[in-house]
Amino acid sequence: MMSSTQVTLLALALLVSVIFLFHVTDAQKVDGSKEAASPVPVIKPIDCGxxxxxxxxxxxxxxxxxxxxxxxxxxxxxxPPGTAGNYEACPCYASLTTHKFIRKCP
Incomplete structure (x- = not known):
């Protein structure tokens, strides 16, 4: 007889297998070839200086x-553009703070 821990692990393994199976079948077309990857937007690196x-x-x-x-x-x-303010243009920049919760970025 199986313990409840063994049953739980078996159910978890079955669930992971089913999820993997759906992922693999979604990534392939009916004819067996893989779908073309969706284009990823290229982010132009910023010149921080x-x-x-x-x-x-x-x-x-x-x-x-x-x-x-x-x-x-x-x-x-x-x-952010300009010499002050405009933090809505770069929320990450605006959210950085010091250990005293003072805005870090000028």
Whole structure:
């Protein structure tokens, strides 16, 4: 007789097998060839140095601003337009904070 743990593991293995089977059959056409991959949009890499230079050009502490902006840009791959504000253009950039919950990115 099987214990409840063994029954649970057997049911889990059966479920994983069924999910895998559906995944494999969905990835193939009726004739057996694989479907063409959907085109993935190519994201143009951002030049963080140039973007942060523009963002920090009016800052009273441009070196500090560029350093903070650069680390934010590296994490988010975007910098909001203009010299201040416009955080809605890059939500990731706006969401980064210091350990004291102060906005990190200029």
């Amino acid at each position: 140039e973007a942060c230079a523009g963002r920090c050009k009016l800052s009273s502490r441009p070196n500090l601003c560029k350093r903070a902006c650069g680390s934010c840009c590296a994490k988010c791959s975007c910098v």
